[in-house]
Amino acid sequence: METTYQARPELESSGQPAERKNIGSLERILSVALGAVALLEGIRRGGLPGVVGSLGGSALLYRGASGHCGIYERLGINRCHGNRASLLSRDGIEVFETITINRSPEEVYRYWKDFQNLPKFMKHLSRVDVREDGITHWVVTGPAGKTIEWNARIIAELPNELIAWETLPGGDVESKGSVRFEAAPGGRGTILKVLFMIRPPYGKLGLLAARLFRKAPEEQLKEDLRRLRQLLEAGEVATAER
Amino acid sequence: MKAITWQGRHHVEVSEVEAPSIVNDRDIVVEITSTAICGSDLHLYDGFIPTMQKGDILGHEFMGRVVEKGKAVHNLEVGDRVVVPFNIACGKCYFCEQTLTSLCDNSNPNAVVAEKVYGQSGSGLFGYSHMFGGYAGGQAEYVRVPFADVGPLKVPDDLEDEQVLFLSDILPTGYMAAENCQIREGDIVAVWGCGPVGQFAIKSALLLGAKHVIAIDRIPDRLQLAATDERVTALHSDKTDIQEALLELTGGRGPDSCIDAVGMEAHGTSLGALYDQAKTAAYLATDRPHVLRQAIQACRKGGTLSIPGVYGGFVDKLPLGAAFSKGLTFRMGQTHVHRYMGKLLDLIREEKIDPRFIITHRASLADGPALYETFRTKTDHCLKVIMHP
Numbered sequence: 001m002e003t004t005y006q007a008r009p010e011l012e013s014s015g016q017p018a019e020r021k022n023i024g025s026l027e028r029i030l031s032v033a034l035g036a037v038a039l040l041e042g043i044r045r046g047g048l049p050g051v052v053g054s055l056g057g058s059a060l061l062y063r064g065a066s067g068h069c070g071i072y073e074r075l076g077i078n079r080c081h082g083n084r085a086s087l088l089s090r091d092g093i094e095v096f097e098t099i100t101i102n103r104s105p106e107e108v109y110r111y112w113k114d115f116q117n118l119p120k121f122m123k124h125l126s127r128v129d130v131r132e133d134g135i136t137h138w139v140v141t142g143p144a145g146k147t148i149e150w151n152a153r154i155i156a157e158l159p160n161e162l163i164a165w166e167t168l169p170g171g172d173v174e175s176k177g178s179v180r181f182e183a184a185p186g187g188r189g190t191i192l193k194v195l196f197m198i199r200p201p202y203g204k205l206g207l208l209a210a211r212l213f214r215k216a217p218e219e220q221l222k223e224d225l226r227r228l229r230q231l232l233e234a235g236e237v238a239t240a241e242r
Numbered sequence: 243m244k245a246i247t248w249q250g251r252h253h254v255e256v257s258e259v260e261a262p263s264i265v266n267d268r269d270i271v272v273e274i275t276s277t278a279i280c281g282s283d284l285h286l287y288d289g290f291i292p293t294m295q296k297g298d299i300l301g302h303e304f305m306g307r308v309v310e311k312g313k314a315v316h317n318l319e320v321g322d323r324v325v326v327p328f329n330i331a332c333g334k335c336y337f338c339e340q341t342l343t344s345l346c347d348n349s350n351p352n353a354v355v356a357e358k359v360y361g362q363s364g365s366g367l368f369g370y371s372h373m374f375g376g377y378a379g380g381q382a383e384y385v386r387v388p389f390a391d392v393g394p395l396k397v398p399d400d401l402e403d404e405q406v407l408f409l410s411d412i413l414p415t416g417y418m419a420a421e422n423c424q425i426r427e428g429d430i431v432a433v434w435g436c437g438p439v440g441q442f443a444i445k446s447a448l449l450l451g452a453k454h455v456i457a458i459d460r461i462p463d464r465l466q467l468a469a470t471d472e473r474v475t476a477l478h479s480d481k482t483d484i485q486e487a488l489l490e491l492t493g494g495r496g497p498d499s500c501i502d503a504v505g506m507e508a509h510g511t512s513l514g515a516l517y518d519q520a521k522t523a524a525y526l527a528t529d530r531p532h533v534l535r536q537a538i539q540a541c542r543k544g545g546t547l548s549i550p551g552v553y554g555g556f557v558d559k560l561p562l563g564a565a566f567s568k569g570l571t572f573r574m575g576q577t578h579v580h581r582y583m584g585k586l587l588d589l590i591r592e593e594k595i596d597p598r599f600i601i602t603h604r605a606s607l608a609d610g611p612a613l614y615e616t617f618r619t620k621t622d623h624c625l626k627v628i629m630h631p
Binding site: 100102188189219222223226229230233234235236237238239240241242 | 260261262263265266267268314330332333334335336339347348349350351352353354366375376377378386388389
């Protein structure tokens, strides 16, 4: 039983012990690469060394592909922590950020619940349309000026505490997540916690490229939340423009 | 408009640039009547502060008249005369509400950069690199001042510019340094560094009840100026064993509190891209490690070390063991200017302090580049430079 703090407990992968990932992304890539080479070499050589090579290669391949290593598990090694965005994870990318805002949870919740406010602090969000049936339509301007659109619905709501949503099928993006509003201790206002999972629109390789050339999703979210705090506390977004 | 712009190491120019205008509702635009060069501007001039870009307008000690105001500014009118704090504070965040305005949560649009280096970001600053917001500074004819309902202090016309200009930075800095010493009646305070901040720290320590101030520097002019008050003893750091002298002057106890008004001369290269610069974090090594070290060594047991001098990065060989053994308190940080301006204006009005004594050079903006060099080399008895655009 883990006693040390782990961020993002809600999106930890559950499932059978044998399926639980305990290898980091880079190692998995290496495992797959080495495994493939060993397997092909093993097949080419034949004979006893060939068999050994093939078996070893297959094991490495499997381990890399699945993300689970039996030996690591025996040894209690888990190298899957700390991947802020696990590219090869089945569930897509997990994003979590938190910020403390010097306003009451009621005020912060009210501002967020009015989705028309979101484009004011979410840099890439161009537009949110709220339809009568509660479905919302989102338009984001992605890298290279492409627009990404999807519909979403609220799946859980606790006034002044929680808004949870998921995207509907057919959109450019698959996502689900939540915003939590907690009263901060000592009269410090509200602790905002934003947590979501997103499967990116261009596939994993596209996301890798996007990540290399622009800010990671968490950093983008952090900037957005900073602007939210500026709007709610100071009434305007700070700028050095003249 | 004309402005002094950074162009590289030891290279500033007077440039013709676009004048500012109102961007946000809480802004004002100020027509600058007086502006000064700060000791910390020299770090920019020497190329030691990362995230500077050619063309950046310098200057964070300035005052003038309001010429334009945003819709949400009701405490000031066009034509009002104001002194502006060097840090930009929103007035509404957790830190501002406690008058810890140099720690404002909301005024640095590039907070992510400072956060990478320091863990969290403090307030934005005028004219002090993109890590601190990239705001245009006040060594210019005009400047845009954000959050004008919180920052600028209105000053009466019967006090001239030179009497109140230093409320923008160095007078509150010296005062806060002395206040941080938690001076009790009868205390002896040692001040390393007799530049403008040190001079004000000495005066403030006396105002706050110190019995005796010991001023330490290498430059005879500055020591002489500090020692004009009979309650101040000057020590020349190259000619004196400081530790020995301090013990002798304090009955063997050591000073009750020590002020480091020297800070750290930053060494390091200027880095390229804005975001990456902060991530790799320039290694800033102290030029004079012996100041902090001396202060720790000399301070009496249970005493206080007050650090107004700017430090940017990492220090080698800090005798933390000595500090621990003696149970020292360290107090430091960028000045919460807003907290002290009003009180200090009153002290000026009551003639308890006259800040003009540190001014040695007066010029126009056009002379700025030459005076940066004079100030840096401390030639011509230079202590403080004021410019009138």
